[in-house]
Amino acid sequence: xxxxxxxxxxxxxxxxxxxxxxxxxxxxxxxxxxxxxxxxxxxxxxxxxxxxxxxxxxxxxxxxxxxxxxxxxxxxxxxxxxxxxxxxxxxxxxxxxxxxxxxxxxxxxxxxxxxxxxxxxxxxxxxxxxxxxxxxxxxxxxxxxxxxxxxxxxxxxxxxxxxxxxxxxxxxxxxxxxxxxxx
Amino acid sequence: xxxxxxxxxxxxxxxxxxxxxxxxxxxxxxxxxxxxxxxxxxxxxxxxxxxxxxxxxxxxxxxxxxxxxxxxxxxxxxxxxxxxxxxxxxxxxxxxxxxxxxxxxxxxxxxxxxxxxxxxxxxxxxxxxxxxxxxxxxxxxxxxxxxxxxxxxxxxxxxxxxxxx
Numbered sequence: 001x002x003x004x005x006x007x008x009x010x011x012x013x014x015x016x017x018x019x020x021x022x023x024x025x026x027x028x029x030x031x032x033x034x035x036x037x038x039x040x041x042x043x044x045x046x047x048x049x050x051x052x053x054x055x056x057x058x059x060x061x062x063x064x065x066x067x068x069x070x071x072x073x074x075x076x077x078x079x080x081x082x083x084x085x086x087x088x089x090x091x092x093x094x095x096x097x098x099x100x101x102x103x104x105x106x107x108x109x110x111x112x113x114x115x116x117x118x119x120x121x122x123x124x125x126x127x128x129x130x131x132x133x134x135x136x137x138x139x140x141x142x143x144x145x146x147x148x149x150x151x152x153x154x155x156x157x158x159x160x161x162x163x164x165x166x167x168x169x170x171x172x173x174x175x176x177x178x179x180x181x182x183x
Numbered sequence: 184x185x186x187x188x189x190x191x192x193x194x195x196x197x198x199x200x201x202x203x204x205x206x207x208x209x210x211x212x213x214x215x216x217x218x219x220x221x222x223x224x225x226x227x228x229x230x231x232x233x234x235x236x237x238x239x240x241x242x243x244x245x246x247x248x249x250x251x252x253x254x255x256x257x258x259x260x261x262x263x264x265x266x267x268x269x270x271x272x273x274x275x276x277x278x279x280x281x282x283x284x285x286x287x288x289x290x291x292x293x294x295x296x297x298x299x300x301x302x303x304x305x306x307x308x309x310x311x312x313x314x315x316x317x318x319x320x321x322x323x324x325x326x327x328x329x330x331x332x333x334x335x336x337x338x339x340x341x342x343x344x345x346x347x348x
Contacts, residue, residue: 001266001306001307001310001311001312001313002312002313002314003260003263003264005306005312005313005328006263008313008328009328009331009332009335012332014336014339016269017339017343018332018335018336018339019266019269020268020269020343021335021336021338021339021342021343022266022307022331022335023266023267023268024268024283024284024287024338024342025287025291025303025307025308025334025335025338026210026266026307026308027207027208027284028207028284028285028287028288028291029288029304029307029308030206030207030208030210031203031206031207032202032203032206032212032215033212035199036198036199036202036216038194038195038198038199039195041194041198041216041219041220042191042194042195042198045194045220045223045224048220049220049223049224049227049228050187050227
């Protein structure tokens with residue numbers, strides 16, 4: 001129908017209703033020339049739209065990411081504490097994880113090493129003195145009570161052990177013959 | 184929340200009905216496909232809660248709204264020429280609407296005088312002008328117009344008897 005044809009009956013008093021009815025007649029008989037291939041449509045849809053995961057997935061990832069971030073901040077906050085206590089040398093790596101696994105204030109002695117966990121410097125040096133048959137002298141008694149987490153290889157020389165302990169900011173030990181002098 | 188497997192099932196089960204509904208409104212294969220894909224894309228992305236058992240109604244209504252939006256975006260002239268409805272009736276849900284369309288088809292086939300049916304077929308379903316139809320059917324343009332009005336009124340009285348305007 002041309003616009004003019006339509007106008008012919010649109011001008012009837014019930015033209016609007018007739019128009020609406022014509023639309024429905026048109027609709028009722030509108031059948032696509034071919035039925036869609038649903039499997040092909042699914043494949044095409046999948047590649048176009050489903051690489052994006054649904055919103056809840058995004059939320060999940062966001063939650064996981066923020067948890068990770070919080071953990072990261074947590075570790076970053078804890079790390080400096082250990083860093084001071086574990087100025088590590090390469091031959092005796094000490095990780096914060098190992099430190100946390102052990103109870104505080106314990107000394108673990110094995111055939112190869114001492115592991116001092118949050119042990120006072122006085123205690124540490126006394127044990128080392130016994131091992132190396134050396135003496136201990138505290139020029140600065142305040143340092144007796146600082147606690148350290150440290151692992152010392154028994155095969156090291158006394159000199160190496162002292163050098164290693166001197167990596168800690170607060171610790172300054174001088175070897176005077178067989179005597180460790182803490183300054 | 185739909186798993187991919189469930190979503191695939193939903194897609195495959197309802198695709199055809201949705202496509203046919205869209206096509207009945209838009210009469211364009213590419214556009215109909217777009218509307219249906221848009222509906223599924225939104226569902227996959229937003230994962231709305233669809234009450235179990237109402238999926239079909241939900242999907243068909245979404246298709247209808249999608250089509251209505253496209254029709255609304257056209258100019259008045261274009262809508263008229265394509266016999267697109269002025270507004271989408273919201274009194275019926277999409278499932279009832281599909282049933283009504285089926286009833287209209289059956290009524291035209293079985294209960295309409297042959298002349299009236301033929302004229303409606305040529306002019307409305309096949310988009311012929313009054314002039315073309317009058318040549319083909321050897322009828323006057325005036326007679327054709329009369330048949331159109333008569334046919335549409337018959338249908339109106341049958342399917343929308345209460346509506347007055």
